[in-house]
Amino acid sequence: MDIGIQQLKLSHILWICLIGIFAIRALYRRWKHRKIYAFMASLPGPISLPFIGGDYILIGISRTNLCGKMKTLTKWYPDGVSGMWERNEPHVLTSSREVLNAVLSSSENIDKFYHYDHFQIVANSMITASGTEWRTIRNIVNPGFRSNILSLFDDNFTYHTRAFVDRLEKYENSDEFDIFVPVHLCTIDLISDNMVQARIGVQENDPTGRMSLAMTELFEMMFERAFSPLLWPDFIYKLLGKQKIIDQLISEHYNFVQRMLEVHIKKKQELREENRHAGNPQIYINILLDKVDKGVLTKDRVIAEVNETLMAGSYTSGTIVAWVFKLLGMFPDIQERAYQELKESCVGDRVELDDLPKLVQIEMIIKETLRHFGVPFTGRHIIKDVEINGKLTIPAGIQMFLNIYGLHHDPEYWEKPGEFYPEHFSPLKEKSRPRGAFIPFLGGPRVCPGSRYAMRSMKLMIASTLLRYKFSTDEKPPEDLRDMDYRYIVLLHPAAGFRVKIERR
Numbered sequence: 445m446d447i448g449i450q451q452l453k454l455s456h457i458l459w460i461c462l463i464g465i466f467a468i469r470a471l472y473r474r475w476k477h478r479k480i481y482a483f484m485a486s487l488p489g490p491i492s493l494p495f496i497g498g499d500y501i502l503i504g505i506s507r508t509n510l511c512g513k514m515k516t517l518t519k520w521y522p523d524g525v526s527g528m529w530e531r532n533e534p535h536v537l538t539s540s541r542e543v544l545n546a547v548l549s550s551s552e553n554i555d556k557f558y559h560y561d562h563f564q565i566v567a568n569s570m571i572t573a574s575g576t577e578w579r580t581i582r583n584i585v586n587p588g589f590r591s592n593i594l595s596l597f598d599d600n601f602t603y604h605t606r607a608f609v610d611r612l613e614k615y616e617n618s619d620e621f622d623i624f625v626p627v628h629l630c631t632i633d634l635i636s637d638n639m640v641q642a643r644i645g646v647q648e649n650d651p652t653g654r655m656s657l658a659m660t661e662l663f664e665m666m667f668e669r670a671f672s673p674l675l676w677p678d679f680i681y682k683l684l685g686k687q688k689i690i691d692q693l694i695s696e697h698y699n700f701v702q703r704m705l706e707v708h709i710k711k712k713q714e715l716r717e718e719n720r721h722a723g724n725p726q727i728y729i730n731i732l733l734d735k736v737d738k739g740v741l742t743k744d745r746v747i748a749e750v751n752e753t754l755m756a757g758s759y760t761s762g763t764i765v766a767w768v769f770k771l772l773g774m775f776p777d778i779q780e781r782a783y784q785e786l787k788e789s790c791v792g793d794r795v796e797l798d799d800l801p802k803l804v805q806i807e808m809i810i811k812e813t814l815r816h817f818g819v820p821f822t823g824r825h826i827i828k829d830v831e832i833n834g835k836l837t838i839p840a841g842i843q844m845f846l847n848i849y850g851l852h853h854d855p856e857y858w859e860k861p862g863e864f865y866p867e868h869f870s871p872l873k874e875k876s877r878p879r880g881a882f883i884p885f886l887g888g889p890r891v892c893p894g895s896r897y898a899m900r901s902m903k904l905m906i907a908s909t910l911l912r913y914k915f916s917t918d919e920k921p922p923e924d925l926r927d928m929d930y931r932y933i934v935l936l937h938p939a940a941g942f943r944v945k946i947e948r949r
């Protein structure tokens with residue numbers, strides 16, 4: 445009996461000690477991060493529950509309805525700033541123009557928020573790198589993205605775009621088809637030839653579109669994991685066989701980049717043998733290979749960099765061009781206006797690069813497409829306090845969820861937020877809109893370095909295709925485009941695909 449009482453007391457003492465340790469740890473954490481706790485308590489947001497924080501608001505949110513849910517969240521918090529604990533991590537969600545731009549333009553807060561860990565492929569590269577490592581690589585490659593380099597790509601832009609328009613011939617007057625893969629193969633060809641100076645010709649040599657399908661599959665898997673906490677532990681991911689598929693897809697990508705490099709090096713040797721200039725030192729690939737020669741970068745690092753630039757550059761611009769074709773089919777009046785301007789601006793049956801500045805309607809359409817379907821969200825880890833207009837200070841330690849989609853649909857800046865209304869970007873309206881209300885390429889130190897390249901290549905592809913073909917689709921747009929179903933993969937893809945019909949003009 446005495447022993448029983450002694451055992452009971454011992455287990456009581458153990459429990460009390462355990463609870464005491466937890467309580468002291470929790471109190472110490474609260475004291476150490478008191479500034480963050482006070483700040484979070486000052487923000488509106490869902491009530492935080494033990495262990496799960498505000499995660500319960502994510503129930504029912506998927507990759508298809510995320511934007512719709514964000515619309516509700518933004519409505520809940522009219523100032524466009526709210527706080528939410530995601531387990532132990534303090535998150536601030538914002539779609540406020542002032543807050544977004546203050547965070548993005550900060551030269552210290554350049555690290556991505558921790559959700560980006562799911563997008564780390566194998567080796568680090570510029571897109572996922574942080575701190576000094578990011579600064580070093582960004583400084584190295586910046587000259588390769590300068591606007592004076594763009595004119596060197598003119599012949600390649602024209603060559604691959606004409607090949608794209610010609611290859612669409614096989615779809616003329618047929619049933620609806622998904623235009624994404626043909627568009628994406630063209631943007632892959634453009635990046636290979638321009639940035640890596642390697643003419644691989646996937647439009648011609650990859651009839652099944654394997655490279656495009658492999659990239660979509662890789663992105664799909666990365667975004668699936670990011671949205672499924674059950675898939676976060678590595679051992680579960682491996683157990684389900686998903687890691688093996690990811691590894692195969694990555695090795696397919698790396699083999700492709702390796703092939704690009706081999707083609708590039710062979711071409712350089714041929715030029716040298718003919719005593720011809722072997723390459724402009726300001727071209728992206730030449731900058732990187734020069735750093736390998738000097739021992740600053742490894743060859744593996746160059747492969748990782750080229751792979752991510754290929755993915756970031758071809759997938760984004762391919763998605764926007766495919767959206768424009770689908771939207772032209774959905775909105776025949778807008779298509780007709782753009783076509784009339786195009787016909788008046790171009791001599792003959794081809795679009796020349798010099799014609800592009802005259803194509804105001806197409807530029808407005810591209811921007812309106814970026815507003816609706818561009819990169820919807822990103823995030824930063826705040827490591828140094830950010831002060832916003834003397835009204836709000838975001839303390840170090842916060843994970844910022846930057847809701848670009850919310851800003852791009854904020855009725856304060858957009859007359860018809862849910863409509864496809866290219867007039868939002870008429871020269872007059874653009875002039876009267878405050879700076880930083882439209883940021884499809886973000887801003888500040890981590891601004892997309894490929895924005896000028898992207899605008900030039902997209903405009904040429906769209907104008908050249910529209911001059912030859914008329915687009916239509918059986919799909920009717922909803923009254924409010926925010927009510928469409930999407931697949932969130934880097935940008936927003938329509939759940940029903942990029943289905944269109946084309947007819948020769």
Ligand code: HEM
Binds near residue numbers: 760814819898
């Ligand atoms: C419509 C086309 C494009 C869109 C909408 C777009 C958008 C973006 C955005 C929003 C970011 C910042 C992501 C973040 O910090 O969270 C970014 C970064 C980046 N983009 Fe683009 N991009 C486009 C085209 C391109 C092209 C054509 C290239 C290359 C030729 C490119 C290369 C990159 C790179 C390398 C980064 C990483 C920059 C860094 O972290 O310092 N992008 N892009």
